[in-house]
Amino acid sequence: MVRVLTLSGVSVVREGNTILDSLDWTVDSDDRWVILGPNGAGKTTLLKLASASMHPSAGTVEILGEQLGRVDVFELRPRIGFASSAMARQIPNDETVEDAVLTAAYSITGRWNEEYEDVDRRRAERVLKEWRLESLRGRRFGTLSDGEQKRVQIGRSVMTDPELLLLDEPAASLDLGAREELVQLLGDYASSPEAPGMIMVTHHVEEIPRGFTHALLLAEGRIHAAGPISEVVTGERLSDAFGLPLVVSTSEDGRYAARALQL
Incomplete structure (x- = not known):
């Protein structure tokens, strides 16, 4: 087990607005965290810090043993996997x-004249298979x-x-x-040691x-609750964070569902 992310007293302030306020949080290599919270709670901002795409206004962020502000982020970012709609818009x-998968080896989007080693092609083949993309390999992303x-x-x-995803x-x-x-594919991946x-x-x-394994519940830029997922994803915790009486249920396979109580 290795510490992959540490936030110590981290705040983010933009144009006088506090987006994240004095966060202390750690993530280890065998942790799988879900971040929940209302709109505007600071969830995406927190990911930007973890991806070395943003620096905090106060406090320290350590990613994979390197502190933001004291590391070349262009050397650090290739060690971090990041999937988002903003990243998708960069794919031609x-x-x-x-090629959309293969070009990740160079941290670029858009195939040009670069050469790829056999190890890169083998990795791409593995990814296409694991994420059920083999039949789509020749399709255009758009x-x-x-x-x-x-x-x-x-x-x-x-x-x-x-080293961090x-x-x-x-x-x-997405439709149902x-x-x-x-979600099934992500569950298979997350369950792998x-x-x-x-x-x-x-x-x-x-x-x-x-x-x-774990959940972080954000509300108004602060950590409302953090810890083992069964202790955080509860009706009481979510009701407090979202300001609405909620009931949370769990299925036999560990999936969660939430609904509002009749007002």
């Missing part, structure tokens, strides 16, 4: 699925469904065997079938895959 619509594009994004993010609302906008397929430390932001407890 005419890029093939195979022709894919939302669910297919999400799988390509995640495939890119794991292509380089990252960040997922920003990976199931957002595509969501369940992706070879997977890196994982942090996933979501708005819906139904999207939490099996295999996730």
Whole structure:
């Protein structure tokens, strides 16, 4: 077990608005964290810090043993896998699925004249198989469904065997079938002892895959609760954070569901 992320007294202030306020949080390599909270709670900002895409206004952020502000982030970022809708917009619509995954080896989007080693091609083949993309390898990214594009994004993010994997609302906008397929794939990946430390932001407890071990509940830029997932994803905790009486249930396979009490 290795410490992959440490936040100490971290705050983020933009234009006089406090987005994150005095956060202390640690993530280990065998942790799989889900981040929940209302809109505007600071969830995506927290991922930007963890991806070395943003520096804090106060406090320290250590990622994979390196402190932001004292490390070349361009050397650090390739060690971090990050899948988000913002990243997806950087993939050219005419890029093939195979190349969209393969180019992650150079941390670029858009195949040019670069040369790839056999190890890169073997990794790409493994990713295409694991994320059910083999039949799509020759398709253009812009022709894919939302669910297919999400799988390509995640495939890119794991292509380089990252030491930390960040997922920003990976199931957002998907229909029921595509969501369940992706959640199942993520659950298989999270349950593997070879997977890196994982942090996933979501708005819906139904999207939490099996295999996730911890939960962080944000509200108004502060940590409302953090710890083992069974202790945080509860009706009481979520009701307090969202300001609405909620009931949380758990299925036999460890999946969560939430609904509001009749007002």
